[in-house]
Amino acid sequence: MLGWELPPHNSGGLGIACYQLCRALSKQDVDIEFVLPYQADYDVDFMTVTPTQPTGNAASGQLVGAYDSHWYVPGEGGRWPNLHAPGQQYEQAVARLAEEREFDIVHAHDWLTFRAALRVKELKHCPIVLHVHSVESDRAGRPDGNPMVQEIESLALRLADQVVAVSEHTKRAIMRDYGIPADKIEVVHNSIDTASLPPLDTDNAYHYLSAMKGLGYRVVVNVGRLTIQKGLPNLLRAAQKVVEREPKTLFLFVGSGEQYHELIEQAAGLGIGRNVLFAGFQRGKNWRDAFAIGDLFVLPSVSEPFGLTPLEAIGYGTPVLISKQSGISEVLNNCLKVDYWDIDEMANAITSVVRNPALQNELWQNAYQEYKRLSWDEAGAKIGRLYNRQLAGATA
Amino acid sequence: MSKAVVFYLHVHQPYRLRHYTVFDSGVNHDYFDADYEAQTSNERILRKVAEKSYLPTNRRLLRLLQENPEFKLSLSITGVVIEQLERWFPEALESFRLLTETGRVEIIGETYHHSLAFFYNREEFEIQVDMHRRKVQEVFGQTPVVFRNTELAYNNDLAQWADQAGYQGILAEGWDPILGWRSPNYLYQPAYTDRIRLLMKNYRLSDDIAFRFGDRQWSEWPLTADKFAHWLSEDHKANLFNIFIDYETFGEHQWDESGIFGFLEHMPREWLKTAGHTFLKASEATTACDPVDRVDVPQTVTWADTERDLSAWLGNAMQSSSINDLYSLRDTIIGSNDLALIEDWRRLQTSDHFYYMCTKWFNDGDIHAYFSPYDTPYEAYINFMNAYRDLQFRLAEKGVLV
DSSP: OBOSOOTTSOSSHHHHHHHHHHHHHHTTTOOOEEEESSOOOOOOSSSEEEESOSSSOHHHHTSSOTTOGGGOOSSOOSSSOOSHHHHHHHHHHHHHHHHHOOOSOEEEESGGGHHHHHHHHHHHOOOEEEEESOOHHHHHTSSOOOHHHHHHHHHHHHHOSEEEESSHHHHHHHHHHHOOOGGGEEEOOOOOOGGGSOOOOSSOSOHHHHHHHHTTOEEEEEESOOSGGGOHHHHHHHHHHHHHHOTTEEEEEEOOOTTHHHHHHHHHHTTOGGGEEEEESOOHHHHHHHHHHOSEEEEOOSSBSSOOHHHHHHHTTOOEEEETTBGGGGTOOSSEEEOTTOHHHHHHHHHHHHHOHHHHHHHHHHHHHHHHHOOSHHHHHHHHHHHHHHHHHHHO | OOEEEEEEEEEOOOOOOOOOOTTTTTTOOOTTOOOTTSTTOHHHHHHHHIIIIIHHHHHHHHHHHHHOTTOOEEEEEOHHHHHHHHHHOHHHHHHHHHHHHTSOEEEOBOOTTOBOGGGTOHHHHHHHHHHHHHHHHHHHSOOOOEEOOGGGOBOHHHHHHHHHTTOSEEEEEOOHHHHTTOOSSSOBEETTOSSOEEEEEOHHHHHHHHTSTTOTTSTTOSOOHHHHHHHHHHOSSOOEEEEEEEGGGBTTTBOGGGTHHHHHHHHHHHHHTSTTEEEOOHHHHHHHSOOOOEEOOOSOBOSSTTTOSTHHHHSSHHHHHHHHHHHHTHHHHHHHTOHHHHHHHHHHHBHHHHHTTOOTTTTTTOGGGOOOSSSSHHHHHHHHHHHHHHHHHHHHHTTOOO
16 A cells, blocks of 8 residues: 555545555455555554655655645755655655565555556556545646646556546546546545544633634634635635624634635635634644534535545534535535535525524434444445455456 | 924834734733743833833933033834833833933824824724823823824824814924925925924935935945035025934844944034034924925825835735724723723734734735734734634623624
8 A cells, every 4th residue: 555644644634544444444354554655653553554764754754745736846955845856765665665575456545656556566567556535636726737747647547457536526537637437447435434533522622712602603614724626715705795694603714725825815805804713724622623613614625536524524513514516525415515616605505504503403413314324344345346356357 | 594403203112912813812811911932022022122222222312412402302102112111121211211301302292002093083092192191291291292193194184183182293204295396394384274383204314314324235325424414404495304213223223233323422413513503302393483385185194115105004904904893892892991901902903913914015025124023914914813802702701792
C-alpha cells in the first residue's frame, strides 16, 4: 500500500480514508505494508507501517500535503515548498523496497504515489490498483490544474490494472478528464468508523456561541480547508441572505487555507462581519466542538470527491446541508441538498432549518439512523474482491 | 511683523488588542492585556517608546526651554497615553509636566481616546473631548483653547463645531488641493465661522523632519539645523511656519543614530539667531496676526498618506463595517451604566485599531512599511471583531439584547 499520510499527521480526509480502509482490509485477511514518505510513531497493529526516510520527522513531511499539487514544480530549494523532490525520493525508496519484499499487489493512493506504483509495476510486473481520492481539477478548482500533475494522473490511470474512485462523482471526473473507460473504474465509497469518533465533553469550547444560542441565536458551521474547491464564497453570499431574514444567525468557519483573507474581506464587504466567526485551523476538542455547536453543518463544495465532514457533523449531533456536487450526496439521503451555485436555494434551506427546530431535529434523527449503519467493512470487502479478481487475472 | 515657528508635537499610544480568538469571546474580557513579552503588550511598547523617545526628547526640550526664553511649543497628548504613562512610567509623564511648568508649552485639545467619533456620533465625540479637557486640567493644570481632531481629520463641520465650542484655533493639514495657490505659512479662517482661526500644517517642512530626515537617498541629506533655518528664512513674506509632527519622530521613527536629537538641540537656536524670528504657541499664533483668507473644506482632510483622506482608517469593508458595528452599540453600552464596559468600548474606538486593518500597503507587498503589531490586516480585523462580540456578550449578560 503506497500512501502520503496517515492520521494523526494528516492534512485532510486522505489520511483518514487510507487508515480506515486498511483496517477494514485487514479483516479480509489482507496482509498490508503501508509505505509512507515520513517517519513517525504509529500505534497500528493491523498492518506494518514503513517510512521511506529513516530519519526526519512527520512535521517536515507534512509541510505541504497531497492537496497542494500546485507546489509540484521542477527544480528544488528556493523559498517555496516543493513536492517534486519528495515525490522523487519516495519513488526511488519504494523501488528499493520493492526489490527486497515479496507481495502480490500494489495499491496506491492519489497522484503523489502513482509514479512509485508505475515503477514497481515495471520492476515486478505485478498488478497495480490506483485509488483516486481527488483528481487535479478538483484540487485546482478549475479544469486546468498543474499540467505536470495531470500528466502523472493521465499516464498512471491509463497504465493501471484497476482504478478505484471514492464516488460516482469522482469516477465521472476521471472519465471526463482522462478518458479512462467506465468499466476500468470501480466506485468504492468512503465511509466512517462511527466508533472512532472521540466523544464530546460536557462543556463546549465555543463559549460565546453557546451563550448566544441561549439567547436565541442559531449557529451554522463549516469545517474544512478554506480553498477554492470548497465553494465558501457562495456560502457567504447565502449567509447574507439568511442574516437579512434571520439576523440572529451566526456562521462559524473552522479551518485555514489560501482563501482565508479573501473570505474575511468578503464577509465584511457583505455587511455580515459581526455574524461570521473565523476560528482558524483547529484540532482535537476545538475541532469536535465546532461540529457539536452547530444547528446546521454546511458543505457547499464546488466539487467534492467524497466529503467526510458531514458524517462527522451527524455523529456529533448536527444535521447537514450538502452540495449535489459532492460524493457524500450519493451515500446520504436524510440531508438537504442544493447545487453549489444556487445561492438562493442555499439561503432558503439554511433559513428553513434555523427557523424550524422540528425540521432540524427530524433531519438529524433520520440522518443519524443512516450514520449508525455506516462502516468501512463494505468498502473493505469490495476491495478484497477486487484484489482477488486482479490476482486471478494475473495468474490466468 | 516677525516670523514665527509654531512647533507642535503629537503624543499618542493606543491600547492594542492582544491575540484574542473566538475561544476568548464570552470567556475573557481582558482584550488589552497581552503578556509582557507579546508583540501587542502595551506596557512593553510604552516602556520602549518612553525610554527611546519621551525621556531623551523631553530632557532636551526642557534644556532648550531653559536656555532660550523665546522657544515655545505645543503638545497634544491623548488621554489613553496619559493613562498608560501614569500606570507604567510616571517618571515619563512627569517629564512632560516639567515642560508645561515653564509656561511656554501649551496642550492642544482633542478626543481622550484618539477616536474618529466626530464622524459617527457627535454626542460621544463631545464627551470624549470633555474627558480629555478634564484629564489635561488634572495633570497639567491648563485648559486647551486650540483643537485638533484625531489624525488631523478636518472639515467645515468640525471647524464650525470648534468655533461654537469656544476654541480660538484649530489645526489642519495644509494640503494643496484645499489651499490651491495659497501658502500654508499664514493665518487663515475656516469658512462659515465667526471667531476661530485655522493653522495649516506645512507638510513639506514637517515631513523633511518626520520622514526624510534619516533617508540617505534624499538629495538634501543630511538635514542640518542651519540649513533648515535657512529654508524658513527664504520665504520672505510668510508669518507662520506650522511644523506639526508626531512626537515619536524623535528617537523612535528617526533613531538616535540618525542625528535627530542633535538637530532638535540646534534648530531653535539657529532660527532665533536672526532678529525678528521667534516661536509661538498655537494659541498665540491665532492672535499674532490677522487671517489672510477663508478656507473652505467640505470634504474631510487628514494628515495621512498621499490621499490625505480617511481611507487609511475607513477605506476597506473590514474597516467601515467594524467601525459602524462599534458605534451602533452606543445607546445600549451607555445605557448599561457599566463603566468598565463603556471604557472598553471607548478603547476600541481608538483609530489605530482601524489603521491596523488597512490593506492599502499590504496588497502592494510593502509589509515592512506597515506599522502594526499584527502580522496581517485580516488578523487585526478578526481580533477586533472577537473583542466586539465579547462586548455584545457582556451586554447580553445584562439582559440587553443587541
